[in-house]
Amino acid sequence: MIHQMKKLPVNCPSCESPLVASQLSCSECETVISGSYSLPVLLQLSKEDQDFIFEFILTSGSLKKMAAKMEKSYPTVRNKLDDILEKINNLKN
Amino acid sequence: MKTLLFKPFEKYSEQKLLIAGVIAMLIGVLFTYILNCRFVGVFQMIFDDITVIQSIIDSLIITSCLTIFLFISGKLIYKKTRLIDIIVTALVSFIPFYILPFFNINDTLMESTKEIRNYASPDMVVQMPLETLLPLIGFSLFGLIVLIWCITLLYNGFKTAANAKGIKAMVIFGIAIALADIASRYLIFHLN
Numbered sequence A: 001m002i003h004q005m006k007k008l009p010v011n012c013p014s015c016e017s018p019l020v021a022s023q024l025s026c027s028e029c030e031t032v033i034s035g036s037y038s039l040p041v042l043l044q045l046s047k048e049d050q051d052f053i054f055e056f057i058l059t060s061g062s063l064k065k066m067a068a069k070m071e072k073s074y075p076t077v078r079n080k081l082d083d084i085l086e087k088i089n090n091l092k093n
Numbered sequence B: 001m002k003t004l005l006f007k008p009f010e011k012y013s014e015q016k017l018l019i020a021g022v023i024a025m026l027i028g029v030l031f032t033y034i035l036n037c038r039f040v041g042v043f044q045m046i047f048d049d050i051t052v053i054q055s056i057i058d059s060l061i062i063t064s065c066l067t068i069f070l071f072i073s074g075k076l077i078y079k080k081t082r083l084i085d086i087i088v089t090a091l092v093s094f095i096p097f098y099i100l101p102f103f104n105i106n107d108t109l110m111e112s113t114k115e116i117r118n119y120a121s122p123d124m125v126v127q128m129p130l131e132t133l134l135p136l137i138g139f140s141l142f143g144l145i146v147l148i149w150c151i152t153l154l155y156n157g158f159k160t161a162a163n164a165k166g167i168k169a170m171v172i173f174g175i176a177i178a179l180a181d182i183a184s185r186y187l188i189f190h191l192n
Helices: A047-058 A063-070 A074-092 B002-006 B014-034 B052-077 B083-093 B095-118 B130-162 B166-191
Strands: A020-025 A032-038 B037-041 B044-047
Touching (some): A047 A074, A063 A074, A074 B130, B014 B095, B052 B130, B052 B166
16 A cells, blocks of 8 residues: 655645644653644745755755756755745745 | 657757757768858858858858857846757757758759849739749748748757757747847858
């Protein structure tokens, strides 16, 4: 059986507003914490953008290595990174 | 295939694109010389006797004009624009134009144009046989397709090099290629 990783929803499917974590639980002792916790900025990015950042860290921040790994040109990868930075700045503000 | 024909700049490294562009330019220079064609601007080709040196200078002027104007425009939009990405855009986007000289094998179009000139009066024009016009009509239609292809390549290359988005970038791109065309026509007319 293939175990598929569940995608964390970050926006409300009804009104598109950013979601917050309102309940956290311990899988060992079943303690439940309720509250309202904003999701970290990186988690609010799309799965594709998160994967890109993950790869960026794995290649020690080398866009050239990333371009070779992704089979894309250097400016394409650089543009993608700049687009993600813009999204992060928008999310932070 | 779509990427190769219209968006090679997104996939292939600048080294590969530069090699492809330079080889294509050299082949293009050779065929424009053999087939008596001349690029006298970014978007203008004429049929004329030409020397190899003239053909090389024409190509260099056109590539330089495109590079200079697109690079300045790219820098205005995006500070990280690299010169090498603009050079490969100018070189690779011109490749489809090198198909056009093949329409003039055996001086077909040059002769056709000369023949049409013989009918260049209101009385004579109605007597012009359709066969005289056919090669030029075919060339014009194909030329239009090639022109659209080249502009698409130029824009996609510019978009990738300068991370260009939106209407403002399209307007700046339009002005840049128009200026490159005017400058290349002026330089080729006066220098070559």
